[in-house]
Amino acid sequence: MAIQLFRPKFEVDECLEEIRECLEKGWTGLGFKTVEFENEWKKYTKLPFAYYLNSATIGLNMAVSILKDACGWVDGDEVITTPLTFVSTNHAIPKAGLKAVFADIDDTLCLSPESVESRISDKTRAVIFVGIGGNIGHYYEIVDICKKHDLRLILDAAHMSGSRWGGGSFRDRKRMR
Numbered sequence: 290m291a292i293q294l295f296r297p298k299f300e301v302d303e304c305l306e307e308i309r310e311c312l313e314k315g316w317t318g319l320g321f322k323t324v325e326f327e328n329e330w331k332k333y334t335k336l337p338f339a340y341y342l343n344s345a346t347i348g349l350n351m352a353v354s355i356l357k358d359a360c361g362w363v364d365g366d367e368v369i370t371t372p373l374t375f376v377s378t379n380h381a382i383p384k385a386g387l388k389a390v391f392a393d394i395d396d397t398l399c400l401s402p403e404s405v406e407s408r409i410s411d412k413t414r415a416v417i418f419v420g421i422g423g424n425i426g427h428y429y430e431i432v433d434i435c436k437k438h439d440l441r442l443i444l445d446a447a448h449m450s451g452s453r454w455g456g457g458s459f460r461d462r463k464r465m466r
């Protein structure tokens with residue numbers, strides 16, 4: 290029996306119109322649409338940087354390996370992560386030579402802050418947070434834990450691009466507290 294957990298909503302005609310423009314111009318690679326999209330995304334999220342990649346999987350692989358190099362992590366260092374996600378989230382960790390340490394989720398289906406804190410060891414370098422089904426769970430408590438323990442936080446936002454909370458962008462924390 291198939292159980293549908295989430296129902297994504299797409300603006301089909303709007304998307305097809307953008308694809309039509311690329312096809313009619315004969316430009317199907319990285320190009321003007323990518324730049325347009327990155328600029329709109331920066332405006333929407335109020336984040337200064339946005340780079341479009343061909344998948345969330347490659348974004349996760351890059352995030353983990355770039356941080357490993359930039360921060361001087363070594364093989365066997367630990368990343369705390371969630372068991373409730375798509376395989377790409379947790380494949381990125383051993384792919385970079387690091388060890389995945391699973392914390393529990395709570396009733397939001399996202400990482401439990403208490404469980405994350407209980408898994409921290411002297412080898413912990415980062416936490417990967419997944420906003421499952423667009424839900425932000427206890428993201429801000431996880432941010433606080435990462436700050437307190439000087440850990441990097443990687444946000445797997447594959448389900449939550451455009452998520453809003455408390456009437457504002459979910460990154461706009463001041464509006465929510």
Ligand SMILES: Cc1ncc(COP(=O)(O)O)c(C=O)c1O
Pocket residue numbers: 343344345346347374375377378419445447448
């Ligand atoms: C939570 C999560 N992270 C990462 C991915 C990987 O996304 P992509 O298919 O764009 O590589 C998925 C895909 O289902 C996902 O659900």
